[in-house]
Amino acid sequence: MSWLTRVFHRRDxxxxxxxxxxxxxxxxxxxxxxxxxxxEEAEHAARRAFGNAAVIEQHGRExxxxxxxxxxxxDAKFALRQLRKSPGFAVTAILTLAxxxxxxxxxxxIVDAVLLRPLPYKNPxxxxxxxxxxxxxxxxxxxxxxxxxxxxxxRTSKSFEQLTALSWATGGKxxxxxxxxxxxxxxxxxxxxxxxxxxxxxxxxxxxxxxxHNKCTLVLSHHFWQTKLGAARxxxxxxxSIDQSPCVVVGVMPRDFSFYPTQTDGWMLIxxxxxxxxxxxxxxxGVFGRLRxxxxxxxxxxxxxxxxxxxxxxxxxxxxxxAAEPDVLxxxxxxxxxxxxxxxxxxxxxxxxxALVLLIACVNVxxxxxxxxxxxxxxxxxxxxxGSGRRRLVxxxxxxxxxxxxxGTGAGIALAEALLQWFVRAHPVEMPPSNTxxxxxxxxxxxxxxxxxxxxxxxxxxxxxxxxVSLNTILxxxxxxVGATASAHRISRTLVAAQVALxxxxxxxxxxxxxxxxxxxxxxxxxxxxxxxxxxVNLTDQYRSLDAKYEFYxxxxxxxxxLPSVQSVMGGSSYFPKSENLFSIQGKAARPGPQPSVxxxxxxxxxxxxxxxxxxxxxxxxxxDRSNTQPVAIVNEALAEKYxxxxxPIGRAVKLGRTGDPYHKxxxxxxVAANVKTTTVFQEMGYVVAPAVYRPLSQDPPAAxxxxxxxxxxxxxxxxxxxxxxxxxxxxxxxxxxxxxxxxESAVLSQPRFRSVLFxxxxxxxxxxxxxxxxxxxxxxxxxxxxxxxxxxxxxxSRACVMRGVLExxxxxxxxxxxxxxxxxxLTVRALTSMLYGVRPESTAVFSLSAGILLLAALFAGWLPAxxxxxxxxxxxxxxx
Amino acid sequence: xxNSKEMPRDLFPGALEMMILESLRRQPAHxxxxxxHIQQRSNNLLQVEEGSLYPALQRLLKAKLVKAxxxxxxxxxRVRTYQITAAGMRHLEREIxxxxxxxxxxxxxxxxxxxxx
Numbered sequence: 001m002s003w004l005t006r007v008f009h010r011r012d013x014x015x016x017x018x019x020x021x022x023x024x025x026x027x028x029x030x031x032x033x034x035x036x037x038x039x040e041e042a043e044h045a046a047r048r049a050f051g052n053a054a055v056i057e058q059h060g061r062e063x064x065x066x067x068x069x070x071x072x073x074x075d076a077k078f079a080l081r082q083l084r085k086s087p088g089f090a091v092t093a094i095l096t097l098a099x100x101x102x103x104x105x106x107x108x109x110i111v112d113a114v115l116l117r118p119l120p121y122k123n124p125x126x127x128x129x130x131x132x133x134x135x136x137x138x139x140x141x142x143x144x145x146x147x148x149x150x151x152x153x154x155r156t157s158k159s160f161e162q163l164t165a166l167s168w169a170t171g172g173k174x175x176x177x178x179x180x181x182x183x184x185x186x187x188x189x190x191x192x193x194x195x196x197x198x199x200x201x202x203x204x205x206x207x208x209x210x211x212x213h214n215k216c217t218l219v220l221s222h223h224f225w226q227t228k229l230g231a232a233r234x235x236x237x238x239x240x241s242i243d244q245s246p247c248v249v250v251g252v253m254p255r256d257f258s259f260y261p262t263q264t265d266g267w268m269l270i271x272x273x274x275x276x277x278x279x280x281x282x283x284x285x286g287v288f289g290r291l292r293x294x295x296x297x298x299x300x301x302x303x304x305x306x307x308x309x310x311x312x313x314x315x316x317x318x319x320x321x322x323a324a325e326p327d328v329l330x331x332x333x334x335x336x337x338x339x340x341x342x343x344x345x346x347x348x349x350x351x352x353x354x355a356l357v358l359l360i361a362c363v364n365v366x367x368x369x370x371x372x373x374x375x376x377x378x379x380x381x382x383x384x385x386x387g388s389g390r391r392r393l394v395x396x397x398x399x400x401x402x403x404x405x406x407x408g409t410g411a412g413i414a415l416a417e418a419l420l421q422w423f424v425r426a427h428p429v430e431m432p433p434s435n436t437x438x439x440x441x442x443x444x445x446x447x448x449x450x451x452x453x454x455x456x457x458x459x460x461x462x463x464x465x466x467x468x469v470s471l472n473t474i475l476x477x478x479x480x481x482v483g484a485t486a487s488a489h490r491i492s493r494t495l496v497a498a499q500v501a502l503x504x505x506x507x508x509x510x511x512x513x514x515x516x517x518x519x520x521x522x523x524x525x526x527x528x529x530x531x532x533x534x535x536x537v538n539l540t541d542q543y544r545s546l547d548a549k550y551e552f553y554x555x556x557x558x559x560x561x562x563l564p565s566v567q568s569v570m571g572g573s574s575y576f577p578k579s580e581n582l583f584s585i586q587g588k589a590a591r592p593g594p595q596p597s598v599x600x601x602x603x604x605x606x607x608x609x610x611x612x613x614x615x616x617x618x619x620x621x622x623x624x625d626r627s628n629t630q631p632v633a634i635v636n637e638a639l640a641e642k643y644x645x646x647x648x649p650i651g652r653a654v655k656l657g658r659t660g661d662p663y664h665k666x667x668x669x670x671x672v673a674a675n676v677k678t679t680t681v682f683q684e685m686g687y688v689v690a691p692a693v694y695r696p697l698s699q700d701p702p703a704a705x706x707x708x709x710x711x712x713x714x715x716x717x718x719x720x721x722x723x724x725x726x727x728x729x730x731x732x733x734x735x736x737x738x739x740x741x742x743x744x745e746s747a748v749l750s751q752p753r754f755r756s757v758l759f760x761x762x763x764x765x766x767x768x769x770x771x772x773x774x775x776x777x778x779x780x781x782x783x784x785x786x787x788x789x790x791x792x793x794x795x796x797x798s799r800a801c802v803m804r805g806v807l808e809x810x811x812x813x814x815x816x817x818x819x820x821x822x823x824x825x826x827l828t829v830r831a832l833t834s835m836l837y838g839v840r841p842e843s844t845a846v847f848s849l850s851a852g853i854l855l856l857a858a859l860f861a862g863w864l865p866a867x868x869x870x871x872x873x874x875x876x877x878x879x880x881x
Numbered sequence: 882x883x884n885s886k887e888m889p890r891d892l893f894p895g896a897l898e899m900m901i902l903e904s905l906r907r908q909p910a911h912x913x914x915x916x917x918h919i920q921q922r923s924n925n926l927l928q929v930e931e932g933s934l935y936p937a938l939q940r941l942l943k944a945k946l947v948k949a950x951x952x953x954x955x956x957x958x959r960v961r962t963y964q965i966t967a968a969g970m971r972h973l974e975r976e977i978x979x980x981x982x983x984x985x986x987x988x989x990x991x992x993x994x995x996x997x998x
Contacts, residue, residue: 013939016949020912020961021935027913027958028931049931056932063939 010064017060021053075399082400089372090404092772093365097408099765100354100361101450102415107354107758109420109443111347113435117442119332120256120435122198123290126161128297129334130287130304133327143324143580144169147270148280150287152311153326154190159300160289162196164189165270167285168261170704173538174734175266176241181734182228185261186218186242186268188276188285193267194219196290197259204236204251207269215245217269222255224265242268243541258433260335281315288331301328316663335432340751341684342835343432349831350755353509353762356502358454360769363495363502366458367773369401370495371780374488394460401459409451413439416447429754489784492777493813499773500817500854501824503766507850508825510763512836513756515846516685519838521749523687526676528612531567532741533715534575537705537726537733546627549701552729557604559725560709563718567710568610573602573702575744576678577636577692585643586653586666598639599678599692600656602700608634608673610710618650618671621696631699634671639691656693667695679748685837708741715740755835767854771861778810778865782872789869790877799870806869810862818851825850895976897937898946902965902973905947911960912938938963946972 025046032042047053083090118124130153131142147165154163166189174181194206201219211217220235229235240247249266258264270276276283291300304326336344373380380393417439424437431437537556543549557569573579577599584596605621607613616637625632633654640649649669657664673694677687711718719738726733746753782789789802829841839846904910904918915938916931941947946969954960965973 016951016961017935017939019959021932023959023961024913024916024931024935027956051930051932053932056935059936060939063936063943 013064014061017057021050021057021060025050025053072399075396076403078396079400079403083403086372089368090407093368093404094408094411096361096364096769096772097405097454098411098415100358101409101412101447101454102419103354103762103765104351104358104450105412105416105439105443105447106419106423107347107351108446109416109437109439110423110431111351112440112443112446113437114336114432115344115347117435119335119433122196124332126291126293127197127331128289128291128300129329129331130289131327131329131334132324135325142327142329144284145287145326146281146315147276147283147285148311148315149308149326150285151277151280152307153287153304156307157300157303159291159295159303161292162192163287163289164193164196165276165285165287166190166193166259166267167276167283168264169284169286170275173242174540174732174736175247176732177229178239179731181732183734183736184224184228184242184265185263185736186266187261187264188270188274189267190270193288196288199253199257201251202254203233204249206251208250211248211250211269212271214248214269215271215273216242216247217271218242218247218249218266219251219253220249220266221264222253222257225252228265256436260338260433262431262433297328297330301326304328316661332432332434335434339430339432342751342755343429345831345834346751346755349509349835350758350762353506353759356506357762357766357769358450360499360502360766360773362454362458363499364769364773364776365401365404365454367492367495367776369397369458370488370492371776373397374780374784398455398459401455405451405455405459409447412451413444413447416443429750489777489781492780493809496770496773496777496813497817497820499766499770500814500858501821503763503770504818504821504850504854505825505828506759506763506766507853508821508847509829509832510756510759511846511850512829512832512839512841512843513752513759515839515843516835516837517749517752517756520685520752521746523677523838525678525687525745526613526674528610528710529741529745531711531713531715533709533711533718533722533738534741534744535707535709535719535722535738536736537707538736539703539705540730540732542730542732543703546699546701549703549705550627550698553604553697553701553705555729556707556726559729560707560722563721563725565712566718567712568606569604570607570610570708570710571604571697571701572607572706572708573600573695573697573700573704574706575708575741576676577601577690577694578678581656581693582658582661583643583691583693584655584657584659586655586659596643596691598656599690600695601692602695602697602702604697607708608694611708613676614674616672616674617648618669620671621694621698625696626698629699631665631667632670632696633667634673634694635669636673636689636692636694637675638689639693640672642691654693667693684751685835752835752837767857770854771857774810774814774858774861775865777813778806778862779868781809782806782865782869785869786872786877789872790874793872794874802872803866803870806866807859807862810858810866814855814858818854821854822847822851897933898941899973899976899980901934901937901941901963902946902969902976905963905965906970906973909962909964911954911962913960915963941969944968944972 025043028046028049029039029042032045033039037045050056119127121127130145132145133142144167150163150165153160154165157163166187168185168187170188173184173186175184175186176182191207191209191212194201200206202222204219206219207217218240220229225231225235232238235249235252238249240249276285289300291297308326333344340346384393420437420439539549539552543552553571557571560566560569579600580597581600582596583598603621605623605625608615608620615634618634621632621634635649635654643649644652649672652669653666654669655661655664655666675689676692677689680688680690709715709718709722716738719735723735726735793799793802825847826842833841900919901915904915904922910918912934916934919934938947938949941963942949945966947963947965949961949963951959951961
């Protein structure tokens with residue numbers, strides 16, 4: 001008989017067995033009758049000799065079953081019935097688990113995509129980034145390399161299989177599609193970029209050596225191709241141009257391909273005609289490479305360093321590069337760092353926080369089950385009396401937990417999927433280019449592990465306790481087994497204390513992060529941010545001369561100013577002082593040590609006034625400052641204090657370069673402006689005030705013009721009109737990166753806000769779960785002590801006294817929890833240090849506030865059971881007994 | 882229930898199966914007859930709970946060490962008669978030889994004097 005036929009014939013097998021047993025008993029009975037017993041006596045005697053027929057038949061049947069599986073199914077069916085009988089309990093437990101597991105799954109899938117899974121390129125473990133770093137102060141910053149360095153490295157180094165340049169140092173250019181400009185962030189890169197990553201295009205091909213003869217060759221990102229070009233398949237024949245040079249699109253990348261920066265619209269081949277090759281020392285680029293197998297990053301770095309030493313003397317900017325050294329870094333960690341300085345630690349701490357939430361949720365479910373096992377003590381005792389073995393009882397109850405875990409996990413996965421979809425759509429924080437975010441098998445494996453782990457944690461223990469019933473006490477006392485439940489109650493209390501402790505840790509961490517966010521947001525930055533429209537205008541090659549550029553700006557400013565509801569128009573090389581520059585002062589020998597550096601910003605004459613940056617001394621820029629008049633500058637207070645202590649900087653000449661640098665002119669300082677606070681790429685939580693030099697736009701207009709339009713109302717509403725005016729001046733130009741200053745400001749806070757919101761949410765969830773835990777504990781205590789409370793009240797205890805008694809019980813557990821939580825928090829909050837601003841990790845204010853909130857929640861949760869205890873009618877209770 | 886705790890149902894796992902197979906080797910029998918036979922042969926030293934025979938028989942059936950057939954007994958009773966199979970024979974021989982080795986081992990431990998003599 002094969003196993004399959006056996007399954008179908010099982011009924012026959014069982015029937016045979018049952019009949020056999022019946023016949024056996026019959027034969028035995030007859031035997032006894034022959035020996036002289038009455039029929040009734042004989043039947044009893046036969047049964048006694050035979051043993052428990054039902055159990056024996058069961059054992060006989062089990063011989064044919066896949067024992068574990070089948071009894072598991074039976075147990076599961078039973079558990080399902082039990083759960084359906086108490087829907088309140090089931091829904092609470094499942095929801096609690098779903099929240100815990102769902103949040104864990106969602107956070108883990110982000111951690112997995114960003115930090116755990118290698119980058120989705122070929123040989124990801126050998127991919128590196130090469131930056132320039134400060135050789136003296138390592139780890140303080142990273143800069144682009146020059147194209148010259150890249151070129152030499154690529155030609156002579158032996159450490160790399162491939163080395164490619166890719167630069168986002170230059171701005172975007174408008175792409176002309178059938179004569180209409182489209183804003184496009186085209187990232188210049190070398191021909192081997194795609195082959196280095198080992199990624200094939202979805203359509204067409206990637207770059208080839210032959211493309212170097214074209215003026216402009218493009219590979220498009222899937223997103224740009226789809227949203228801006230309508231996913232047109234004939235894109236290869238379209239007439240496109242960038243900067244008046246005809247452009248050929250050769251391919252479109254797949255949807256899930258991305259590289260830094262993630263908003264890239266397309267990749268443009270660096271040709272021998274480009275700035276990169278023509279002015280290699282002036283053009284900045286990132287350098288990316290794939291190491292040869294077996295070559296360490298340190299070895300590659302040493303080689304690049306040696307090559308660089310050889311070519312540096314030919315550099316016209318020797319000083320600028322003097323202190324810098326190539327630094328070879330792991331590509332994935334670099335991407336994570338680029339997306340957010342604290343992203344790595346933030347993700348790990350979030351995972352830890354959400355794990356704590358799950359722990360608290362599990363404690364709650366364990367407590368619920370424990371309460372249930374107390375209620376079911378009698379049922380268990382009866383089942384034990386009927387011959388259920390202890391293991392069997394544990395298994396029955398554990399199956400119930402497992403079923404809860406499965407249902408909770410199912411709901412949790414649905415929740416995680418919803419959260420992830422929201423995350424991808426809403427894009428609340430910048431994420432590095434990485435694997436696509438989804439619930440893959442790794443994540444699901446993690447979730448399954450969570451489910452099993454948590455069901456063991458919350459299920460096995462109460463099941464074990466529940467099965468430990470002393471039959472006699474329970475069945476004979478008629479009461480609910482006071483002894484057994486009292487000890488279960490003690491365990492409940494310990495669990496609640498643990499919940500309080502964990503919640504306090506989460507609350508304190510959330511408090512610290514939220515206070516940091518609040519302090520960061522409340523820091524005055526020193527300039528106006530309201531009602532300002534910001535955008536870039538990337539000028540084409542037609543505006544090559546300085547005069548042409550400035551003339552464009554004046555025409556633009558005139559036309560836009562004429563628009564209704566526009567207050568004024570400003571222009572600049574950027575929105576804030578930016579781009580580190582070398583700095584020297586006429587008549588002062590360079591100090592030893594690192595060459596002084598300052599930030600620079602070109603601004604229009606009305607900029608300081610409109611942006612409400614006070615001019616402290618000297619004069620503002622004016623119409624008299626022209627390209628042919630004396631070069632002038634306004635410096636900020638920080639610069640004045642740092643480089644001109646006890647001196648008047650006005651009238652002094654400075655240079656944005658080395659003293660002997662012939663490329664830069666001496667500039668006279670005409671004014672001192674107040675400081676503005678800016679962010680830096682090297683530090684997330686905090687602002688910096690760097691020494692800065694403002695230059696009049698008229699004397700140094702940039703090719704990528706930052707425009708700021710001050711409006712009377714909602715600035716974004718003006719974007720369309722501004723674009724129209726721009727097309728009136730030049731139909732080939734397009735407004736890029738349209739935004740508002742207020743949004744830019746708040747974008748700075750996006751990462752801290754994201755983690756504060758999540759941490760706050762988790763803490764709130766933990767608080768809620770802890771409150772439910774406390775409530776459950778007290779509610780059960782009140783039921784258990786009904787009789788004693790009734791007696792006490794009959795003997796004259798006041799209602800207030802009873803309430804106090806119940807609340808005191810809650811407070812004892814909460815206090816123990818608070819002390820434990822405080823200790824835990826003090827030991828762990830240091831991990832948050834880099835994400836804090838304006839608050840110390842061991843802030844007493846935050847800690848006491850968290851403890852206060854918890855205490856309040858505990859009192860709130862305890863009030864209802866306490867009130868119920870106080871309204872016990874002593875007469876009725878005693879009568880029931 | 883109580884006596885099942887005082888006296889183990891099986892001497893050791895597989896002992897009951899071995900006794901059943903041994904009985905069936907001598908002659909085919911139905912469940913009731915098997916119990917009687919085992920109890921008599923052991924001089925009632927082995928108080929086997931009668932019912933415990935049946936799960937053991939089911940296990941042997943499943944392992945195809947015995948086969949069963951419904952028939953009518955000499956007392957005109959509908960009975961299910963068990964018969965040992967060839968596989969059952971081989972199994973029994975293996976079991977007996979391993980049991981004998983084990984028994985010898987136990988005896989040596991319990992009565993070391995025997996080992997020396």
